[in-house]
Amino acid sequence: MKTLIGTLTAIPLLASTALAQDLPKTEINVVGNLGTTTQSRQLETPFWTEQVEKDSDGAITARFRPMNELGLKGSEMFGLLGKGVMNIATGQLGHHSGQDPINDGNDLAGMSANYDEFEKVSKAFFPILSDYYKEKLGLHLLTLQSYQSQVLYCAKEFKGLTDLKGKRVRTSGASQSDFVAYLGGSPIDMPFGEVQQALQQGVIDCAITSTVGGYTSRWYEGSNYIYDLPVNFGAGATVANGAWWDKLDPAVQSFLTKELDELSAKMWEQNRREDREGIACNTDGPCSIGEPAGQTLVEASDADLKLRRQAFLEGVLPGWLKRCGETCKNAWDNGLAEAAGMSAKAD
Known part of the structure; x- marks a missing residue:
């Protein structure tokens, strides 16, 4: 029985190793979010500098720098990504709402009262934003994530x-x-x-x-x-250059999608936890x-x-709809309103 259990336990590991061995050599140029955040230091940086290479058995490596180390302010990130300056970037959606107001869609001020509501709206927003990025900006949306409130x-x-x-x-x-x-x-x-x-x-x-x-x-x-x-809640996104993504080996696409989904889940969990500690640190502790x-x-x-x-x-x-027009009206009427618990159609 112990031998059988040991064999069954080893199957996922063997499958993962085999998958990693099948991956073609791939180097990724990645620009991360603000490097001073705990999310960047504890999750994003080690993910790109250590975990991806380890989990791919050395097949996939990344050249990673946080945006502030490159002198970037944030609002230019996805524009540079679209031009192919980097392959993948993580940024704050609010930084990009000036050029494309739709970026505010899952994190409009006053819309979500807590993380559960914000996460529900974000899940409804993902396919809407993904289609917009692909059709209008030549980008491939990988994940949406949170920060603290x-x-x-x-x-x-x-x-x-x-x-x-x-x-x-x-x-x-x-x-x-x-x-x-x-x-x-x-x-x-x-x-x-x-x-x-x-x-x-x-x-x-x-x-x-x-x-x-x-x-x-x-x-x-x-x-x-x-x-x-x-x-x-300071919504963030991890996004790839669409032309670069489409040329990747399908096995690499699947690998990165899975790994980044797991990273995003860790970010959501960390920010839920740190949100309460942030309040405690600013007041009377513990911190x-x-x-x-x-x-x-x-x-x-x-x-x-x-x-x-x-x-x-x-x-x-009303301000968001005025800035964004029909694109955002359709997004609100066809998914966001229901997810936010507001059934009324936008005027």
Whole structure:
């Protein structure tokens, strides 16, 4: 019996080894997301620099660099990918919504209240975005992934969303700007690296970023309040140049698709976990990545949960549809609305 069990246990390993031996030698030029994030350091970087080569028995290797090490800001990533400057890239969808507003589709500010809702919308969005990338941009969508929830950091006393009226708020992307403007705030476009100092100097009153990202960038040195209400979730995507992808051996395509699906699942799991730790690190702990920052935690009221949905329906969604037109109206009516729990057709 032990021999039989041992033999059966070895079958998947032998099959995997055989598959790896059948893979043709392939070198991939990859540009990753912001290298300072825990997601990049702990998951993305070792995936491309170690795991892919190991799992392919040395057949597939990658030249990998995070975008910031190449001096890239983010918004140019998929444009360069389409020109063949790199083979695969991972980037924030919000960075690319200026050129192609459809990129905001699964992560519109105020649409999803939690990770479960965001993941459901992302699954519905995948085939929609995949078709658009293939037909319009010459790109092949590989995976969609998350970051931590995007929350408000404020310098002065903050009790809820109505306090945004008259405030200068650093936003990232058009839908966050629509959200803040609907609530009476003034959206400010500002590079991430300038935010901490701008909060300290009173240039801005509040700013939106992820729970861990704001902590590791020391935003607490310029802010005293953190609001535990997700505005959105910082959606990301891993994408390949379409012409390059189509020329790959089918076995390599299958291998990379499977490996990247597993990486994406790990990213979702990590961000769900780190999201809560980010709140703890910014407030009173416990915090495994540093000392608790001691900010005042502001929890969302039932009234603010309703106001967030109202801001989405009356401010964010109409703004997105106006920027994007028929393409996004069809996407909303034919999948996104239902996934988001909103059955009404877009006007």
